[in-house]
Amino acid sequence: MKLIIKITSFIFCAFLSVSLWAQEGKAQAFWIHEDQVNPSMRMEYEKASKDLVAACKENNIQTINWAVASMDDGTYLSITPIENLADIQNKNFGDLQEKVGEEKFTKMFENFNKCYDNHGDYVALLLPSLSYMPDGLSTDTPGKNYRVWHRMDVSAGNLQKIEGKMKELKDLFASKKSKMHYRIYRSGFGTMGDYYTAVISAKDALEYDTMSKENDNLLGEDGQKLFGEVFKYVEAYDVKRGGMRPELAYQPTALSNNTVKD
Structure with a gap:
């Protein structure tokens, strides 16, 4: 799932050029987090996803939103529309971590980490x-x-x-x-x-x-x-x-104008 990413000035400047290109081409940028889930762990991964969504709803988290697509080969994509790389830094789980506490928060993401060997983040236009x-x-x-x-x-x-x-x-x-x-x-x-x-x-x-x-x-x-x-x-x-998985997605009311379906 999504990570709280530390943004260096070099990376930020590099993405600015991508952001400007997207605006000039009237493209929309999306932050995608990809999890390549092991075949035997798909049920546990989806349970961890639903638990995360439930925690965000229960605590009225407004700082992040995502849609989810799953592919038949076990790849899961968490998809969030962004304007620039600063959005990735701003859209994080810091608010959730503060509300549920360090121990529970760490456990939630440990439940994800045991489900895959490879995962990462990138941008698509x-x-x-x-x-x-x-x-x-x-x-x-x-x-x-x-x-x-x-x-x-x-x-x-x-x-x-x-x-x-x-x-x-x-x-x-x-x-x-x-x-x-x-x-x-x-x-x-x-x-x-x-x-x-x-x-x-x-x-x-x-x-x-x-x-x-x-x-x-x-x-x-x-x-x-x-x-x-x-x-x-x-x-x-x-x-x-594969297909879209709305039951694994999270969309707070305050961010309803930034919805994405794939």
């Missing part, structure tokens, strides 16, 4: 210019908590080229009035290498698979050709499935 949501860009998709993540790793020299092709792809989806809507995220501060992730929402796996097949037929040869051109610039490609 939602890119409106590459996303296709003709009804309005939003991470909130009511009734569609199922998610599919398509990750494409790209070398630094091919970033502009692939973005050009992804814009062409968005135009093709729009011209065909595709019902498969997607959001594009780009890797940001705290990651090694560059990658893009297309996130698609659906009611369930059946709806996604049906929609995907219909979309392939709709785009036809034009789609096959353009996807082929996109993948010329992809170094590695990975698909994961």
Whole structure:
């Protein structure tokens, strides 16, 4: 889960450049904490998550909020919208620690730590210019908590080229009035290498698979050709499935304007 992070001036200055880039590109930055939970510990991890949510609700914690997505491989993502790196420092569990006491607070996070061997934090940027949501860009998709993540790793020299092709792809989806809507995220501060992730929402796996097949037929040869051109610039490609977990999320009333669903 999330950690109280000490921010050095060097890191803060580095993120400022990312923040300015996001504002100029009208992107939204998200702080993501990733836990790679061991298969045998998923139930205990989710219990620890629910206990943390309950403690935050009971103590009316207003200093932090997060959504949670879980992937079929045991990866859990805690997701919080931010304006800049200072938000990560400000959004912390200090208030909860003060209210529940050091011993109980430490125990809560020890319950998380025993569930995984690897975890960490990074920033992702939602890119409106590459996303296709003709009804309005939003991470909130009511009734569609199922998610599919398509990750494409790209070398630094091919970033502009692939973005050009992804814009062409968005135009093709729009011209065909595709019902498969997607959001594009780009890797940001705290990651090694560059990658893009297309996130698609659906009611369930059946709806996604049906929609995907219909979309392939709709785009036809034009789609096959353009996807082929996109993948010329992809170094590695990975698909994961899962969904949003609202029962593991925490959203205080005071932060209701900063909600996020993926």
